[in-house]
Amino acid sequence: MSRFRLYPTPTQHAALLEQCGHARYVWNLALEQWSMWTRDRAPTPGFTEQCRQLTEARAASDWLRVGSQTVQQQALRDFAQAVRNFYTGTHRRPTWRKAGVHEGFRIVGAQASRIVKLNRRWAKVLVPKVGWVRLRLSRAVPNSKSYRVTCDRGGRWHLAFAAVPPPIPAPGTGEVVGVDRGITVSAALSTGELLACPGLSETEHARLKRLQRQLARSRRCSNRHERVQAAIARLHARVADRRKHWVEETSTDLARRFDVIRVEDLRIPQMTRRPKPKLDPERPGNYRPNRRRAKAGLNRGILAHGWGLLVQRLEDKAPGRVERVKPAYTSQTCAVCQHCAPENRKSQAVFRCVACGHQANADVNAAINIAAGQAVSARRETPPGVSPKREPQLTTSA
Incomplete structure (x- = not known):
């Protein structure tokens, strides 16, 4: 993602923390609903039903109503995606969000494109229910349909756009x-x-x-x-x-x-x-x-x-x-003669082969073995193609 540093005023800092509290509260409510499911009960409410319940909760609670509905709905959408990721096996089970640790919310849609460039180094973004917040232009702002506002444990605010940069092309040298x-x-x-x-x-x-x-x-x-x-x-x-x-x-x-x-x-x-x-x-x-x-x-x-x-x-x-x-015995194998023995690794930084006398930095020797992609057997020796004790055999004609 492309992340930028935000510099809110003290009043905006308090408003941003309140938005984070709304998103965290809605996430934890959805997690509580999902955690209460058992085999003898009906399925828990999905994203659409939870949005209806959110509308009723906003009408009944003044604290939720002063927040942004977009922030709260996106917290429900993020939780629904987290549940899908858990069931597909790509992510772990969703956990509770805690104050001071999970501080952030997401903005999507047309509101995510309300960015005005002030000069070469500064710009401002319109955050719902907060106002125009300054951000530092450390790179070009990407074209994205959503961004996420977060606060780390050091009290710094960041704005990250959901824009994946293109991969770096290979040089084509074959190295x-x-x-x-x-x-x-x-x-x-x-x-x-x-x-x-x-x-x-x-x-x-x-x-x-x-x-x-x-x-x-x-x-x-x-x-x-x-x-x-x-x-x-x-x-x-x-x-x-x-x-x-x-x-x-x-x-x-x-x-x-x-x-x-x-x-x-x-x-x-x-x-x-x-x-x-x-x-x-x-x-x-x-x-x-x-x-x-x-x-x-x-x-x-x-x-x-x-x-x-x-x-x-x-x-x-x-x-x-x-x-x-495979990392097995890469630090004990000689990169020259492929002899593998624990005695080759003299110390953390010194590698000296007891068979051929090759000496090098232990980490560099291991990196050379990794680059070669050579596998070592569990007996800590490279299996030879033909046993050295076997006598030469005459070839037989058909």
Whole structure:
């Protein structure tokens, strides 16, 4: 999507939050209706029936009536689409929307095209029941029939148009690249390039720790507690923006330079799942150590480097040119002689083959194996074509 930054006034900020509250309230009501269905009951109301019920609710409630009917109806339409996606198996079950987390609404129809350009850098958009809100022109405004207004946890407002950009054409050189994703090195290419996803600086890390200490000492629901929470949210939003920016630049660069992009087929949700508790058989009711804190640090490292987002954006920008390779033993296999052994990986960054002596960066060596798309057997060795112990056999004539 094409997303732009909104700069509402304090009065418009309050009006936008009220519109988000209306959309969230209608969504949760529709979810409650859908969740109450059982096998012995009639089907729950659909989108058309819920629109009739919304009209009756607006007539009975002054709080709903002051809001935009378009915003509330689109919340029902979005919920109906979420239910269809759940039944088709493409998405998860719809969940409850919470204040401060799910802040947004959608505008469709002729109202979505009411945008006036003020100058080279600024424009204004007419949001129903809110008025003209300024937006920053960071790119050309696409032709779209709908847009969505959202507010992140840092208190920043954005406007996103539902316009899918065209895919990036292949260069036609026939080059293939392998991408190995890691924690110390975010992405290592088979060409030898090592890419790092930016995060917080040392000064920002120190400030984050200081704010977290202040948050722990403050009283819940106090003004200081909310102020410190907002400051922490702004820091996390800054990191998320840097990560997304790095992913967009990296994915665009790879899609323009290479015809085929091969990545590891990693199951990131399973890799970042928390460990299960281990019961202690010697002490009933107690648990054994399961390295939960160490696993939590590993999960944060995986999520902070945008593994899944990078592959997703590559598939969006280069459809049909991204191939997933089995990740088994790619980091233990020599890219020269194909010898696979755990002893080849000396450390996180050093790879030295015990068979041929090939030495290289471990992440780059794994990326070369990924680019080749070579599968390794579960016995950690490359199956030879003919056994070396077999004696030569004479060819027999017919």
